[in-house]
Amino acid sequence: MERTLTTEARRPAEQPALVRALGLWETSAIVVGIMIGTAIFLVPADITRQVGSPRAALAVWLVGGLLSLLGALSFAELAAMFPHSGGQYVFLREAYGPLVAFLCGWSFFVSAQTGGISVLAVGFAEYLGELVPLSPWELKAAAAGAIAAFTAINYLGVREGGAVQSLLTGFKTAAVAGLIILGFALVRGTPGGVPSLPLPKGSSFAASFGVALVAAFWAYEGWNCATFVGGEVKHAERNLPLALILGTSAVIALYLGLNLVYYHVLSVPEVAQSPRVAAAMAARFLGRPGALFVTWLIIASTLGSVNGSVLAAPRVYYAMAKDGVFFRWCAVVHPRFRTPHLALLLQGALAILLVLLGTYEQLYTYVIFAAWAFYALTALAVVVLRRKRPDLPRPYRVWGYPVVPLAFVAAATWFLGNMLVQKPTEAGWGCLILLAGIPVYFVWKKRGVRKSV
Numbered sequence: 001m002e003r004t005l006t007t008e009a010r011r012p013a014e015q016p017a018l019v020r021a022l023g024l025w026e027t028s029a030i031v032v033g034i035m036i037g038t039a040i041f042l043v044p045a046d047i048t049r050q051v052g053s054p055r056a057a058l059a060v061w062l063v064g065g066l067l068s069l070l071g072a073l074s075f076a077e078l079a080a081m082f083p084h085s086g087g088q089y090v091f092l093r094e095a096y097g098p099l100v101a102f103l104c105g106w107s108f109f110v111s112a113q114t115g116g117i118s119v120l121a122v123g124f125a126e127y128l129g130e131l132v133p134l135s136p137w138e139l140k141a142a143a144a145g146a147i148a149a150f151t152a153i154n155y156l157g158v159r160e161g162g163a164v165q166s167l168l169t170g171f172k173t174a175a176v177a178g179l180i181i182l183g184f185a186l187v188r189g190t191p192g193g194v195p196s197l198p199l200p201k202g203s204s205f206a207a208s209f210g211v212a213l214v215a216a217f218w219a220y221e222g223w224n225c226a227t228f229v230g231g232e233v234k235h236a237e238r239n240l241p242l243a244l245i246l247g248t249s250a251v252i253a254l255y256l257g258l259n260l261v262y263y264h265v266l267s268v269p270e271v272a273q274s275p276r277v278a279a280a281m282a283a284r285f286l287g288r289p290g291a292l293f294v295t296w297l298i299i300a301s302t303l304g305s306v307n308g309s310v311l312a313a314p315r316v317y318y319a320m321a322k323d324g325v326f327f328r329w330c331a332v333v334h335p336r337f338r339t340p341h342l343a344l345l346l347q348g349a350l351a352i353l354l355v356l357l358g359t360y361e362q363l364y365t366y367v368i369f370a371a372w373a374f375y376a377l378t379a380l381a382v383v384v385l386r387r388k389r390p391d392l393p394r395p396y397r398v399w400g401y402p403v404v405p406l407a408f409v410a411a412a413t414w415f416l417g418n419m420l421v422q423k424p425t426e427a428g429w430g431c432l433i434l435l436a437g438i439p440v441y442f443v444w445k446k447r448g449v450r451k452s453v
Contacts (some may be wrong), residue, residue: 016334016335018085018158018232019232020231020234021159021234022232023233027226027233028226028247029166029170029247030162030225030247030312031222031223031225032173033165033305034221034305034308035221035222035248035305036169036304036305037120038298038305039219039221040254041279041294043215043216043219044259044277045271045272045275046212047061048271048272050199050209051212052198053268056209057259058259058260060216061259062252063213063216064213064217064220065216065248065251066252067217067408068248068252070379070404070405070408071223071375071379072245072247073399075088075227075378076240076244076245076398077241077382077396077397078227078382079227080240081395082094083237084231085340086228086319086320087230089101089108090230090319091227091378092374092381093323095381095384096377101323102320102437103438103441105317105325106437106440107370107437108316108317109347109350110437111370113309114313114351117347118355120302120309121143121147122143124143124299124306125139125140125146126139127298127299130295140355143355144356146303146306147306147352148348148352150307150310151310151345154344155339155341157339158229158311158339162311164307165311168300168301168304171300173254175293175300179258179261179278180254180257180261183264183281183285191263194267194268195268197269197272207418210414210422211422211423213415217368217415219255225312226244227244228316229312231315232315237396238396265281266280276294279294282294314330314344314346318331325441325445326444327342368426369416369419369427369430370433372412372416375412382401383402383406386401
């Protein structure tokens with residue numbers, strides 16, 4: 001039986017369109033599921049070494065979370081104004097024009113999204129290797145297989161991809177909450193050891209705090225991705241802002257709770273010296289089964305992040321192709337499954353190639369600088385569009401305007417400046433990746449690739 005379809009825009013009857021099939025829970029699951037990957041189980045050690053004390057480390061997580069929430073609040077207004085596929089790319093196009101929007105989409109394609117998918121898939125394979133011994137090539141095959149499997153699921157429909165996302169996100173959210181409750185319920189007293197560690201030599205507290213924020217932002221990365229599927233969300237003007245705000249707030253609460261239980265169960269030196277702090281914490285009060293449970297939790301967590309990223313990112317390339325600044329065939333929608341299937345296949349092929357070549361981690365690290373530059377520009381777009389397009393309907397208006405978007409822009413600018421000073425190589429490569437996109441944009445324009453209708 002043919003499914004009843006609600007399309008994102010008017011189109012000629014003979015051309016298939018995307019389906020508005022994602023509800024509030026599925027959209028929130030994309031936000032939470034992409035954000036909670038592997039970082040929260042690993043990077044607390046790095047953050048503790050950078051800032052030295054539990055109080056300062058918790059401040060890093062709180063500041064990183066609040067800044068992400070300010071960004072989500074700002075994006076929410078734009079998502080309600082432009083509930084279309086492409087999300088952040090569309091917001092930037094409307095505020096600054098096609099070149100800036102293209103460079104954002106370009107960074108997603110060549111590094112941020114495809115590199116992120118590869119990083120997560122390899123993380124899944126490495127943790128799988130703790131349960132089943134795998135050779136280096138078997139690890140790569142497992143990572144590539146995960147990418148291929150989720151690409152196939154999302155090829156078959158956004159409903160199918162959303163259902164898988166809901167399942168994986170529900171499991172890992174419940175599991176993280178369970179770890180927090182058990183940690184406080186089963187462990188009494190406080191851990192021994194020194195209360196704090198010295199800061200890295202030659203670093204001021206502000207500089208160390210900024211470096212620690214890089215790790216926290218990695219853990220919070222992904223809250224923007226739900227906007228990519230705006231054209232497939234039911235009642236998007238309402239559900240997209242709610243999903244951004246509720247999902248980001250839920251992750252902040254889970255991250256703070258998990259860090260509190262880390263320091264409740266383990267001493268400060270133990271947290272700082274544990275490359276897999278969640279497993280060390282669970283093993284302390286649950287023994288070997290606890291460490292095994294965390295391994296399964298991380299596997300499920302990485303798979304949820306992979307599926308969410310595979311689902312969301314191709315909608316950006318679909319929107320770019322419709323604008324004539326990407327491969328035209330990426331704007332084609334499958335006549336039966338109603339997905340941007342060719343964009344999905346292209347993304348999957350590139351992500352698998354990065355896994356096989358082993359270049360994914362470098363690309364992903366380099367693009368953090370560019371990603372935050374576009375976060376800042378997108379938040380600023382709230383102010384730009386209030387002035388440029390005051391007539392546009394705004395079903396949701398950001399709370400605390402203009403303080404909230406401008407505070408996020410100011411914080412992002414400080415973060416970018418600190419990264420330029422502390423990590424100039426990574427920031428420089430991120431800029432070069434962006435600059436490489438400029439001639440590509442003009443080549444596409446010169447070829448006269450026209451917008452698909």
